[in-house]
Amino acid sequence: MTSRVVVLDYGSGNVRSAVRALEHVGASVTLTADREAALGADGLFVPGVGNFHACMAGLVAADGPRLIDTRLAGGRPVLGVCVGMQVLFEGSTEPSLMPIDGVGEWPGHVSRLLAPVVPHMGWSTVEVPERTVLFDGIRDERFYFVHSYAAHSWDLPEPDGPFAAVAPSVTWATHGERFVAAVENGPLAATQFHPEKSGEAGLALLRNWVTSL
Template sequence: MKTVVVFDYGFGNVRSMVRALADQGLDVTLTSNYRQALEADGLVVPGVGAYGACMEGLRKVSGDRVIYDRLRAERPVLGVCVGEQIMFEEGEEHGEDAEGLGLIGGTVTKLDADVVPHMGWDTVEAPEGSILFAGIEHERFYYVHSYAAMAVHPVDTSEYSIDFGDSAERVAWCDYGRSRFVAAYEHGPLFATQFHPEKSAEAGAQLLRNWAAVL
């Protein structure tokens, strides 16, 4: 049985994620223990709340080091909601800029829409060859967020000794209001979704199965 750690750093809807992963037949542990998080077959990094606060909470329990070390070893990581956003270089929230993990090139900014937050079911524009969206390219997923990344650009991860090699960088998009934002991201062992797969019914369950298949 494949093992997955849901990283518990105080910022995430962790119980529903643990249940959703366990429903896929995975051996799931909720912990902030560095060694367990490093050695599990898969690591899920959830996140809710303010960008800067999530980053601070993550660093306090060496979550940043766990993520970097796993990616160096080509061990899969899945970031969800703010857990996706902190993979980017920086985030703007409440008028302040906060430094992210720098694994995806781009900045997280507020959605440009008449109604914020973006809350509810929406489709994605899935990239060709996607692992996460295999067989569910036209399904709807559940979102709750006010901020997102509107663009992705190349980023140098060599300062973290992380080399994604020739792996394809695949980006899924979603349109809301006047914003076109990153709905999901795949690059080698790094996966991330802005939406909540654990709240996205059968489509979300299939996405988690697709991710589990690479563990």
């Protein structure tokens, strides 16, 4: 059965490449901000380009945080990409005339990369944990990054006790310093890089996600 994916259309810039990439790997894709479509899809793809706070303002206007919360409460998969990953944290130190909090699915803030050259723009390898779905078969590949801000630590405590959930799988990359490149946390996953711009490796990652829906 073909998986139905909604790419959330909240004004975050050119998302046509994401739509084409998801279609290429076999998904039936709709670009929309319609609440019922977003809730009913097998997967919700949250893009993000540009300033964190501008993206969050657009996301709030489209009721994005509540859509994400509602989907996750029902175990419905969500994939955030680039700033679409950053907004899943509590906030960002990126300058803004009208700062706004993040969605807050994960603790911590994103902050500017400490590197000789910023933005980080180009192809980089990643450090993939042993347990992964997204990177199955593509552990040693490079992915395309375009960003100046990132999460530099993972602050979610390890689950404990007999009823604890499975611990998230965190993938890392390095540009001047180590930062979070991807997270797989139950139905919620995200990448700091752009899989839709990462050639065959990026398509393989999207195929892994779509196949898991």
